[in-house]
Amino acid sequence: MPPLKKLRALLLLPVVALLSGCNAVLLRPSGDIAVQQRDLIYISTFLMLLIIVPVIFLTLFFAWRYRRSNTKATYSPDWDHSTQLELVIWAAPLLIIIALGALTWISTHTLDPYRPLSRLDAQREIPAGTKPLVVEVVALDWKWLFFYPAEGIATVNELAAPVDRPITFKITASSVMNSFFIPALAGQIYAMPGMETKLHAVINKPGEFEGFSANYSGAGFSGMRFKFHGLSNGNFDQWVQKIKAGGGELSRDAYLQLERPSEREPVRHYGSVAGGLYDAILNRCVENNRMCMKDMMAIDANGGLGLPGTYNLASLDLATRIRLGFGDTPTRSYVAAMCTASDPSGATASPSADRPL
Known part of the structure; x- marks a missing residue:
């Protein structure tokens, strides 16, 4: 191998090493909603490439074909119009825009985060009588608080859900706007104080996944991350029982202390929660003498x-x-x-x- 090629190969090694550690989670999701969103990326990219690739090819072809040194190329200085060429130029982009518009219209309604799920994945419907897991999410400065109202527990910077069970997230914030995002599960949705947004999703594979805020919210934003665990039904029940047995109580006073800004907060568990606390956070009336x-x-x-x-x-x-x-x-x-x-x-x-x- 010539010395120059050897040098190029050596320079590429660090780049390859860096890329080997990348995890394209958006293109390899583990939840059905995220899978459908990934497919939208693929389809939209393909439709756009139908125009982009021919345009790039023809640009390079015409530059080469009609270069100055090519004396054999046809020279037509009086040519100014071609109906057939105009039809191709305008019809192809128009058809692609129509296809993208139809795709956007259908996916906007199908993947509406407020819309309850209609399936577990492309091959399985939701079994009759299945109750979704309800998780109430509060974005704090700079940490995440999760309530499990049916289970009577709460966690800080840790989230878990059974595999193949629909999840209903109810999301709000304590002070500034944040964005709740688990790339492997579903798209992001904003968390805003005094308002409640919703997200319906399902995790189809067990594992540990990354969750974070995708909206800048101040000094501790970079550390506002949490782990999302996809567990079997049995393991999820054990996780809940472990928290109930070993966690403390999240009272209103304890919440007011937790609400104070802090960075890189460790995982916390609460085995019991004061009644109506999430509703009080949503209505901004945790203090006993404050009107909701x-x-x-x-x-x-x-x-x-x-x-x-x-x-x-x-x-x-x-x-x-x-x-x-x-x-x-x-x-x-x-x-x-x-x-x-x-x-x-x-x-x-x-x-x-x-x-x-």
Whole structure:
């Protein structure tokens, strides 16, 4: 081998070594929703290449064919129009745009993250009577909090689900907007304070997968990652029982301390959770004397409080702030809790109904 070729081969070795460690998880997903999204990438890329490849080829061909030194090439200075050529030039892109439009329309509805799943994968339907696993997700600064309402547990920076069981994610945030993303499972969806987004997905293969925030949210963003475990039904039940046996309690006070910004938080488990905590986080009323957003909206829908409402402010008392470790932080004021609005059925509309005012 000539010395120059040997040098080129040696220079390529580091590049090959780096590429060997890449894991193209988007192109090798383990969940059916992610598989369908990957197929969209393939199909869209193929349709676009139908135009891109011929255009690149013809550009190079014409540059070579009609080069100055090629005296045999046809020279037609008076040529200015060809109906057949115009039809090809405009019809091909138009057909591809129509195909991409139809594909987008169908996939937008089929892969709507709010739409419950209709299958486990391309070969299997969801068995009758299967109940989805409900996981309530809260994006904190800078960590992830997961509630399992049916199981009565919560975790920080660790998520698990049984293989081949539909999962319903309910997603919100404590302060700034984040993006919940497990590439092997499904596409990303935003987490926003005071709002709830949803995602339906299923994991089809056991294993450990990476989850993270795909939306920049401040200093600790780079460490806002968690592990997602795809487990068999038996192993998932054991995981839940282990957390129940060894985890502490996530009370409202404990949540207020957890909510404070921290970076690269270790995995935590909670074997029990205060009732209505996720709903209180969503409605921004974890503090006992704070009015929930849904109560504010119910009052506003009935005409509001008028002038007295402008003075209805409260904050945590100093003793409570010191007990929670907030004694050296600025006092935050908010709308104070009052009487609780009720829904038409007469059921209490807020977890603040039984709180001391």
